[in-house]
């Protein structure tokens with residue numbers, strides 16, 4: 001399929017790299033493509049970034065049939081623009097599509113389309129340390145219909161947003177709250193799909209955690225409320241003794257690409273890493289007997305996010321003296337150095353755009 005491009009009459013003024021923040025500034029162009037049963041995915045096009053006109057009965061608005069992805073483009077010191085494991089995001093997008101009854105997108109085409117949009121927008125990839133261009137591919141159901149069934153028509157779009165450094169003042173360990181009042185997802189549900197409903201389900205718990213002074217919620221499994229699952233919109237890692245532990249994928253945990261990268265790097269370095277079940281009681285016990293060395297989250301936005309305090313019921317534990325530990329630091333450095341082209345790419349994770 002040919003991707004057409006409609007040029008914008010007027011380009012936006014780009015903000016300074018020191019005023020980017022996250023997710024509120026958008027570039028000049030977006031990618032759009034439509035699906036209907038007769039034509040399949042068709043009419044791929046790059047157009048000026050602009051609002052959608054939608055029928056108020058659009059199915060996505062009522063029943064949340066939609067999926068999304070999040071990844072970043074990075075500018076290296078030599079000015080090259082590159083992506084980190086984009087094929088993983090595209091294949092996860094299709095796995096999410098399958099779970100939500102959305103027709104899949106050809107993966108090679110999706111990567112080419114993403115690269116073409118980013119190449120056109122390459123001047124929007126910021127250059128200051130730890131800044132990047134966030135990429136948000138999204139699919140929504142577009143039938144104007146109030147009956148409950150899978151839509152017949154869809155829109156796939158990609159928007160781009162330059163984002164600032166996640167840690168402008170350096171790594172600060174976060175405080176997290178283990179909630180027993182709410183669950184994010186259950187096995188057999190939609191927890192392993194990147195779909196808006198999971199976020200909607202998490203908002204109230206997140207607000208209550210904020211009010212109590214915590215940055216994120218650490219989710220327990222939805223059935224027994226006993227096994228650790230993930231934190232906010234990140235996967236979670238524990239360093240217990242000399243073992244790096246992360247909850248095994250069980251159908252309700254989102255299979256993060258940062259998570260996968262930490263595991264693969266650990267194996268590459270011959271470190272002891274386990275994907276296994278871990279209970280909140282084991283975590284508390286490991287703290288009590290001093291074998292809990294570090295806790296950190298892993299996700300595209302922050303890469304690695306050290307955890308300094310965990311509250312569960314009446315107990316609050318402090319991890320590693322509320323300092324960023326050596327393991328979190330090592331993985332943060334290793335992954336960001338690959339992303340920004342400052343280190344070798346031993347596992348073939350980089351995809352050059354231009």
Ligand SMILES: *Cc1c(COP(=O)(O)O)cnc(C)c1O
Pocket residue numbers: 070194198230232233234235254255256257258259298299300301
């Ligand atoms: C996106 C996401 C993650 C992290 O995935 P990455 O691919 O590493 O960015 C973790 N948990 C949830 C719920 C997510 O939506």
